[in-house]
Amino acid sequence: MDSLIQNFFNLEVYAAVLPHLLAGLWTTIWLSALVIPLGAAAGLLLALGLTQSRRRWLRWTIIAYIDFFRAFPPLVLLILVYFGGPFLGLELGKVTAVALAFVLNNASYYAEVFRAGLQGVAKGQMEAARCTGLTQLQAIRLVLIPQAVRNVFPDLVGNGIEIVKLTSIASVVAMPELMRAARDAQSLVYNPSPVMLAALMYLALLWPLTRWLGRLEQRRARR
Template sequence: MDYIIMLLPSMLKGLTVTLKLFSITLVMALPLGVIMGMARISSFSPLRWFMEFYVWLFRGTPLLLQLLFMYFGLMTLGLRLEREMAAYLAFVLNYSAYLAEIFRAGIQSIDRGQYEAADVLGLSRYQTMTNIILPQVFKRVLPPIGNEVINLVKDTALVYVLAISELSRVARTHVMRDDTFIPFLIAAIFYLMMTGMVQRFFKWVELRYDYFH
C-alpha cells in the first residue's frame, strides 16, 4: 500500500497529461468532423475532392506515423513544433478525418424527402441542416462516435514516441525502475475508469435523443 501511495503523485501527473490530450482532441475534432462531413458531400467539386483526399490520407496511415511526421518530419522541413503541439495537431487531424466519415454517412442516411419537405416550407439550407437534419444525424451517429472516443482514450498512449510523459509512459518508467507490474495495474484501472465514464456518458446521451425515431 505504501508503494501505491508513493506512485500516485507521478501517475496522477501522467493522467493529467492524458486527459488534456483527450479533451483538446475531442473539443476540436468533433466540430471539425461535422464541418468536414458536410464538405465531403458538398456540390463544390474541388472542396469535395480535397476532403476525400484528406480523409483517405489520415485514415489510411497509422496515427503513430502521423505523430512522428508532425514532430520529426516537419523538423526536417525547417518547421519545429513543441512535442505537445505536434501531438495535438496529429490527434486532431486524425480524429477529425474519422469523425468526418461518420458524419458524412449519417447525413447521407437521412431520407431525401426531408430535404424536399423543408424546401417546400421555405427553409434555407442552413435552417434545414441545423433544425431538421443534424438532430437526427447526431442520434444515428452516437454509437460510432462513442467507439471513436473510447479509441481516443487508448490512443493517447501513443504519444510516448514523442517522449511525452502521459499515463502509460509514467507507468512503464516505474515498472522498469522498480521491477514490478503494479504501475501497469494502476494505469489499467485509470484507463478502465475513463472508458467506463465515456460509455456511461454516451448511453445517457442516447437516452436523451431517444425521442428521435
C-alpha cells in the same frame, strides 16, 4: 501466484507511484478533451463537404483525405509531425504536434461517422426546412446536423473512447500522459506494477463510458 502479485499488483508500489500516475491521468483527460472536439469539428466539416457540395473535385479530395489518414498509422503520423517539422522550418511544441496529428487522423474517422448520419436524414427534411424560409446554411445547422448527430451518437461516443485510449501514443514525444507516467515510474521502481495500475486507471475511466455506449446502442437497435 506470489510472484504475479509482487510484479503486477504490488500495493506498496501502487501507493508510491499513485501521485505520479494521477498527474499523467489528468494530462490524458485534458488532452482528450482538446483533441476530441477538434477532430469531431473537422470531421463534420469534411462530411458536409462530401455530402452537400456539388463540386466533384472537392468531394474526391475529401475522399482521398479520408482514405489516406484512415490507412496511415497514427503513431507514424505523430512522429512525422513532431520530428519532421523542424526539417520544414516548423518548430512545433509537444501539445501542438500531438493535437495536429490527432486531428488529422481522427477527422477522417469522424467524417465517415458523420457522413453516415447525414446520409441517413431523409432528403425531404432539407426541402421542408427550405420551404419554411430557412437558408441552406440555416437548414443544415438547425435541421440536418441535429438529426445526423442523433442518428450516429453511439458511434461518436465509441470513437471518443478509442481516442482516449489512443492518447497513449503521445508518450513517444515525451508527453507526460498516463502511459508515459507509468513507464517512467516502472523504470524507477524496477517493477511493472505501475503499468498495471495505469491499465486499471484506464479501465476505471472508460468502463462507465463503455456501459453507457452499450445502452445507447441497445436503444438505437430498438428504434
